[in-house]
Amino acid sequence: xxxxxxxxxxxxxxxxxxxxxxxxxxxxxxxxxxxxxxxxxxxxxxxxxxxxxxxxxxxxxxxxxxxxxxxxxxxxxxxxxxxxxxxxxxxxxxxxxxxxxxxxxxxxxxxxxxxxxxxxxxxxxxxxxxxxxxxxxxxxxxxxxxxxxxxxxxxxxxxxxxxxxxxxxxxxxxxxxxxxxxxxxxxxxxxxxxxxxxxxxxxxxxxxxxxxxxxxxxxxxxxxxxxxxxxxxxxxxxxxxxxxxxxxxxxxxxxxxxxxxxxxxxxxxxxxxxxxxxxxxxxxxxxxxxxxxxxxxxxxxxxxxxxxxxxxxxxxxxxxxxxxxxxxxxxxxxxxxxxxxxxxxxxxxxxxxxxxxxxxxxxxxxxxxxxxxxxxxxxxxxxxxxxxxx
Numbered sequence: 001x002x003x004x005x006x007x008x009x010x011x012x013x014x015x016x017x018x019x020x021x022x023x024x025x026x027x028x029x030x031x032x033x034x035x036x037x038x039x040x041x042x043x044x045x046x047x048x049x050x051x052x053x054x055x056x057x058x059x060x061x062x063x064x065x066x067x068x069x070x071x072x073x074x075x076x077x078x079x080x081x082x083x084x085x086x087x088x089x090x091x092x093x094x095x096x097x098x099x100x101x102x103x104x105x106x107x108x109x110x111x112x113x114x115x116x117x118x119x120x121x122x123x124x125x126x127x128x129x130x131x132x133x134x135x136x137x138x139x140x141x142x143x144x145x146x147x148x149x150x151x152x153x154x155x156x157x158x159x160x161x162x163x164x165x166x167x168x169x170x171x172x173x174x175x176x177x178x179x180x181x182x183x184x185x186x187x188x189x190x191x192x193x194x195x196x197x198x199x200x201x202x203x204x205x206x207x208x209x210x211x212x213x214x215x216x217x218x219x220x221x222x223x224x225x226x227x228x229x230x231x232x233x234x235x236x237x238x239x240x241x242x243x244x245x246x247x248x249x250x251x252x253x254x255x256x257x258x259x260x261x262x263x264x265x266x267x268x269x270x271x272x273x274x275x276x277x278x279x280x281x282x283x284x285x286x287x288x289x290x291x292x293x294x295x296x297x298x299x300x301x302x303x304x305x306x307x308x309x310x311x312x313x314x315x316x317x318x319x320x321x322x323x324x325x326x327x328x329x330x331x332x333x334x335x336x337x338x339x340x341x342x343x344x345x346x347x348x349x350x351x352x353x354x355x356x357x358x359x360x361x362x363x364x365x366x367x368x369x370x371x372x373x374x375x376x377x378x379x380x381x382x383x384x385x386x387x388x389x390x
Contacts, residue, residue, distance in 0.1 A: 066078055066122075067079050067080045067081065067124075068081070068091055068164060069120060070093070070164065070243050070244065071243060072096070072240045072243060073239050073240055074097075074114055074115065074116040074117065075116050075117040075118065075119075075121055076119070076120045076121065077093050077096065077120070077121050077122075077123045078120050078121070078122050078123060078124075079091050079092055079093040079094075079123050079124075080092050080123075080124055082160075082191075082192075082195075083192075084191070084192050084193070084195040084196045085192045085193055085196060086196040088162065088195065088196055089162070090160055090161060090162045090191065090195040091160070091161050091162075091163075091164055091244075092123075092158070092159070092160050092191070093123040093158065093159045093160075093244070094123050094124060094125055094126055094127065094156075094158050095123060095125060095126060095127035095156045095158070096123060096156055096157050096158070096159060096236075097114040097115075097155065097156055098111075098114055098155055098156065098157050098204065098232055098233045098235075098236035099111035099112060099113060099114050099155040099229065099232050099233075099236075100112040100113070100114060100115060100155075101152060101153035101154075101155065102152055102155065102207065102211075102225075103152050103153065104323060105323060107152070107211070107322065107323045108211075108214065108221050108225065108319060108322060108323065109225075110222075110225070110228050111155060111225075111228055111229050111232040113232070114155075114236075126158070126186065126187040127154060127156035127158070127185075127186060127187075127205060128150055128151040128153065128154055129149065129150040129151075129154060129184075129185035129186075129187070129205065130150050130151070130152075130154035130155075130185065130205050130206065130207055130208050130211070131148065131149075131150040131151060131152055131154070131208070131209075131211060131327050131328075131331055132148070132149060132150050132179075132182060132183045132184075132185075132208050132209060132331065133147050133148055133149070133182070133183070133331060133332075133335060134147065134149060134183060135179060135180070135182075135183040135184075138180070138182065138183065138335065138338060143332065143335045144332070145328045145329070145331075145332055148327075148328045148331045148332070150185070152211070152327055154205050154207075155204075155205065155206070155207075155229060155232075155233075156186070156204070156205055157186065157202055157203060157204035157205065157233055157236065158186050158187075158191075158202070158203045158204075159200070159201070159202050159241075159244050160191035160194075160195055160200070160201040160202075160203075161200045161201075161244040161245045161246065162195060162197075162198055162199075162200075162245070163198075163245045164244065164245055165245070166245050169242060169245060169246055169247035169250075170198050170199055170200050170245050170246055170247060170250075171198075171199050171200070171246075171247060171250040171251075171252065172199070172200045172201075172202065172237065172241055172246040172247060172248065172250060172251045172252070173194065173199055173200070173201050173202070173251075173252045173253075173254060174201075174202045174203075174204065174233070174234065174237060174251065174252070174253050174254070174276070175189055175201065175202070175203045175254055175255060175259070176204070176206075176230060176253065176254070176255030176259035176262045176263055177189055177203070177205075177255065177256070177259050178255065178256045178257030178258040178259040178260065178283075178284065179208070179257070179258060179259075180257070180258055180290075180338075181208060181209070181212065181213065181226065181258045181293075181347055181348050182208050182209045182334070182338065182347065183208065184208070184258075184259075185205055186203045186204065186205045189203050191203075200241060200244055200245055200246035202233075202237055202241070204229070204230065204233035206225075206226045206229035206230050206233070207225045207226050207229055208226065209331065209334045209347060210299075210303065210330055210331070210333070210334040210337075210347065211225065211327075211330070212225050212226035212229075212347075213225065213226060213293055213296070213347045213348055213349065213350075214296070214299065214300055214303065214322070214347075215296040215297070215300060215350060215352075216296070216297055216300050216315040216318055216319075217296050217297040217300075217350070218315050220315035220316055220318075220319055221300065221315060221318065221319050221322075222352055222354065223296055223349075223350055223352060224349055224350065224352055224354075224355045224356065226262070226349070227262065227265060227266065227269070227271075227349060227355050227356075228271075228355060230262060230266060230272075231266065231269070231271050231272050231275070231355075234251075234253070234266075234272060234275040234276065235275065237251065237275075238251075238275060249277075250277075251275070251276040251277065251278070252276065252277075252278040252279070252280060253266060253267070253276045253278070253279055253280070254279070254280030254281075254282065255280075255281070255282065255284070256282040256283050256284065256379055256382070257282070257283045257284045257382060258284060258290070258348075259282070259284065260281040260282045260283055260284025260285060260288075261281075261284040261285060261286060261288055261290065261291040261349075262284075263279050263280065263281055264279065264281050264284070264285045264286035264287075264291070264360065265286055265291070265349055265355075265356060265360065266279075267279045267286075267372050267374075268286065268356070268360045268363050268364070269355050269356060269357075270357065271354070271355050276372075277372055277373060278372065278373045278374075278375075279372050279373070279374050279375070280374075280375045280376075281374070281375070281376045281377075282377060282378065282379050282382075283377075283378040283379050283382035285376060286360035286361075287360065287361060290348065291348070291349065291360075292348050292349055292350060292351070293346055293347050293348030293349060293350055294346060294348075294350075295346060296350050299337055299346060299347070300318055301313050301318070302336075303322070303330075303333050303334075304318050304321055304322065306333050306336065307321075307322075307325055307329060307330070307333060309321045334347065
């Protein structure tokens, strides 16, 4: 079955039509992915940025020559106008904070809601990516501190909308990027194809690698920070997306590879319940061998030893030490735990009894996960880079 570029947007909008009954998922529906053999392709394209003047509306403040101004719950943003591949005008708001920067004492802690700001915040430029070593360096084994890029101050999201201040709100799609849980960013995934359609697109960033998953397997360093960031981003969307012309009650979460697994994990998480109702998993799901990490406590203890710590290996002391370590040093140590071509990954989500209360297979089998509508498939060339680098 062939699908054109509108498949994703059509799924988000058509599934909004009333149905007679919302059926709960069953094990057979969950596992028989061949029923939905769908190839989903995320296309990336680039066009020039054009800044223009817009009309006034309820959700848009007075327009200055630099672009549209909108109110969020925490402050005012100024965006820009761009054009899709089909030539349709849409509005972009880049690098919107959805949580405080996870620096210092906030490292290895749950995300904290973003602070308010005064004045107008220009949302013209892409955010700094989360701290990482580029994927190509991982695959080639060429890693050193000079290859570390990004910043810990990276919990931002981009919003793209075809209309502002409209009475009839549009369906919303939130994209979670892949990258083996260790790499990726928002600016790799541009809106110029999806914004050919009447849909609001949100692309958040989130913590990766050790910063996203290191855990002492207790409440001190609980782990799953990447998933917690994603939940925080979804909560931001629910509070604010109506300002950008989106309907928070018609929200689809979709992602590819590790992003596909993330969407599946969020769909069974009580922390994300009620934040979305539709899921698209591309080349990744909750039952994939790479969906979960392993040996989290062992990795935490080994990490501090490699970094020179010689104290007691209790969780509080491990946390205090890790919150003072230079982030580049932490990133390099993280590469010691990559086992490419061997599954499961060492670093990744874990069943913590909170964000992930039990293994998704057990939850689906016991019918304890919330109901959702699912599209599942694979991208055309997922994994091709791994094959080339072998």
